[in-house]
Amino acid sequence: MAPELPRILLLPTHLQADELRELEARIPTLTHNAHEAKVILGKISRPERALFELRRLKLATEPVALEGAEGDEAIGDKRGRSDAAEVPSKRPRLSGSEALRSRADEGHVATLDLLGGSGDVVLVLKLAWLLDSLEQNVVLPADDYLLYQGRKISSHSAQASNPGTPQPRKEDETTRSASAVNDSPYSKRTTRPGTSSSTASDGRLHSEPPTLHRETTSEHEVPLPPIPDFLHTTYSCQRPSLVSPPNATFIAELKAIRTLRLLRGDQVGVRAYSTSIASLAAYPHLLQRPQEIERLPGCGPKIAQLYQQWTEDGCTDETRKAKTDTELVVLKTFYDIWGVGDTTARQFFKKGWRDLDDIVEYGWDSLSRVQQIGVKYYDEFQLKxxxxxxxxxxxxxxxxxxxxxxxxxxxxxxxxxxxxxxxxxxxxxxxxxxxxxxxxxxxxxxxxxxxxxxxxxxxxxxxxxxxxxxxPLAWKGEGRRAGSGFxxxxxxxxxxxxxxxxxxxxxxxxxxxxxxxxxxxxxxxxxxxxxxxxxxxxxxxxxxxxxxxxxxxxxxxxxxxxxxxxxxxxxxxxxxxxxxxxxxxxxxxxxxxxxxxx
The missing domain is CATH 3.30.460.10 (Beta Polymerase, domain 2)
Known part of the structure; x- marks a missing residue:
């Protein structure tokens, strides 16, 4: 007899179709509604991936602390989620993945209540929890399998606590820009570019108030245009995405943000923005208000809020601040060199190089031949x-x-x-x-x-x-070394x-x-x-x-x-x-x- 399991949603990520069907057949409490699930299982191993899957499911959550560790702060999102109020603590605030690792290191292990507890709390666990529980015919404690624990919140609340919302910082932009050049390239930032915080006299961080959609009564009287059938699929190869879509200018703004995420090494963010951009590229109507965006696959309150900023100011906070962030400006210059990717661009910056002349003077012999040609013809290769x-x-x-x-x-x-x-x-x-x-x-x-x-x-x-x-070359299976897919x-x-x-x-x-x-x-x-x-x-x-x-x-x-x-x-x-x-x-x-x- 199978153990008494909580309500479970199984992610299809990294599962073959036959494997997915077999696993679903073994879960008597299976649901396909993320809002009903107590536990979300997946063949994943990182907290960052867990957060990405929740966003893809459009399940808005806020991180909650592990029970039994009341003195600790709520677990945050690695991508910069700010809580509504900061709790004083003797140790620095940690991101989601860092907080989980820190608790493991310090021995803070709490037994999570899978069958009872609050109904609005959801756990993202490794798939191994289910397999081990079924094998031992008992619901095992989730602590060793936990990737993320969060409380489900409404879309309006999610908008108010959005993870990557770029908001004004209480600092002088010119001073910030100049310090990026003069500081050691190995020095660590106290605040990541694009995050929102201000520092009070007691040294604690306080979040800026959330931006809400501005609406008029007449907006609710105008029905939203219907979503075409082809936009109900998650595969963009099944959708017409035109070369000149109606929302091309807003898409260009999202592409600029995606590039900023790439330069920072945020690969999960790059993929998430790519999915949102592809949905908007296939949307055949000119956007009229933010609520339209939240209905599209791969989009949500975050993209709607960026649209609100863009319509009001002509750009988003993130791209505006990036123009005066010298590190990002330098990284973009290096990234535009033919033969240099985002990882190499960051390596160049860490070496203290700030322009092409630095590369030529201090690093020419370390470049590959392709990179040398990329530097030599840099200006010409930028021409369309x-x-x-x-x-x-x-x-x-x-x-x-x-x-x-x-x-x-x-x-x-x-x-x-x-x-x-x-x-x-x-x-x-x-x-x-x-x-x-x-x-x-x-x-x-x-x-x-x-x-x-x-x-x-x-x-x-x-x-x-x-x-x-x-x-024709036969396919050798999933076990090939990385980089052999070209x-x-x-x-x-x-x-x-x-x-x-x-x-x-x-x-x-x-x-x-x-x-x-x-x-x-x-x-x-x-x-x-x-x-x-x-x-x-x-x-x-x-x-x-x-x-x-x-x-x-x-x-x-x-x-x-x-x-x-x-x-x-x-x-x-x-x-x-x-x-x-x-x-x-x-x-x-x-x-x-x-x-x-x-």
Whole structure:
């Protein structure tokens, strides 16, 4: 007989479909309503992930202290949630994950009441709690499995205690900006940029009052526009996301905030904002008031509050403050160097470097060749490439490929194919119905373009696909080392300059695909990041497939799945092959201009 379990919601995160169904069948008290659940279980291991899952469920909570530790403060959110009132304490305030670890270190272990206690308290536990309880046929104490404990609150209360709400700080912005340059790069901040607090004479922090939506009586008389059916799915690859959505200017503001989160290393925040941006990109109506936003998947009171700030001031508090935060300004400069990611940008800052001259003077020899080229052509790489120039570059590449064989076909992918007026770089995919022609073509093509002085620098060349005879690569399962997920197509990443007019240097990527996977290649290189992320997630959850630009594999046995030939034979062109991939994945065809998820 199964033990008496509390009301449980099971998260599908990191669970295969069969595994999820099996586990749900073993939970007699299962619910799919987060507001009913006493316990939320997931195959997760970090408090930050627990908080992210609660936000995704749109379950607003406030952290509560563990019973039996009354002298301690309430557990906060690592991302800067401020309580309504600060409780004096002999030790510094800890974030959610730090507080949990601190209590474990100090021996503060309290037995949590899973079957009784307050009905408005919810626990997020590791999935192992359920498995161990079922195995031992007893409801085990939750202390060793606890990731987060919170009290459910209404959406209005959640808005008042929103985790990342950027609010004015009681300090001089100019002084703050100047100190960031002069302080040691290793010094720690007492207040994270973008959080809200002021310091009283007794040294304690006090939260600013929450911002409430401003409403008029007439607003309630105007019905909200209906949410389209396609916005009820969490997969952005199933939604039309236009290149110029009605709310493009507000989306641009959210993108700026997402970049700030990326520069700070907040990967959970980056993913959360990406989900919200993708929903807004697919919303076909011009926003009229904040309440519209809270209805959309991946959005909620936080995004609604940012919209309120943006409509009143033309920007949000977070982006306004970032303009005078010297650390963020410097990090953005470093991040914009080709070959430098957010982690490397922070490393540069910690070394005391504050501009490109510092990099050249103090760190040039430590840079990779790609980073050196990125610094050398920094200003030129920031210039956008107009569509006509993209077409000119692509036509030269195709002409050189057709010197080898006239049957080569090409599709310009990336932002150009999505209909953007300009691009940051040029991406092209080449293929040929005769696969013998694509074998080893990349090195010959690059050599030809170098000799014609179009390519000034070759950053990297991949030939793995040709080295294995262009045979589809079987998927090796979930246990692969990190970083091995990039597609295995032959490709070259180069720096380009027109030898006739000596215009600005441009970044160009040349991708070669065998004909049998050309549809996957142009699909994988045409959608924006969230579209691609959700396409891979859809293939995994709904189809049991592993998708990337070099093909589709079965997750059951790792074998290649041919979606492009079938009984109709090979596709006559690359775009027809792409349509067949959509059909094989049971997805409605979305033209590239509807894959602009932001």
């Amino acid at each position: 490439i107009p569509r006509d120039e993209t077409e000119t570059i692509a036509s030269v590449i195709l002409a050189h490929a057709r010197r080898v064989d006239p049957g080569f076909q090409m599709v310009i992918v990336g932002s150009y194919r999505r209909g953007k007026p300009s691009s940051g770089d040029v991406d092209v995919v080449l293929s040929h119905p005769d696969e013998a022609q694509t074998l080893d073509i990349i090195e010959r093509l690059v050599s030809s373009l170098e000799k014609s002085n179009f390519i000034t620098h070759t950053l990297s060349v991949w030939t793995k696909n040709s080295e294995r005879g262009q045979a 597609d295995t197509l032959d490709k070259a990443m180069v720096v380009w300059q027109n030898p006739q007019d000596k215009g600005p240097h441009r970044r160009v990527d040349i991708i070669i695909s065998p004909w049998k996977t050309a549809g996957c290649a142009i699909l994988g290189w045409s959608g924006e990041t969230t579209f691609q992320r959700d396409l891979r997630r859809y293939c995994k959850v709904k189809m049991g497939f592993k998708f990337d630009s070099s093909g589709v594999r079965s997750r059951a046995d790792g074998s290649w799945v041919d979606l492009e030939s079938s009984e109709r034979g090979p596709a006559p062109d690359m775009e027809t092959a792409e349509r067949r991939v959509f059909e094989g994945l049971d997805l409605e065809w979305r033209p590239p201009a509807e894959r602009c998820t932001g």
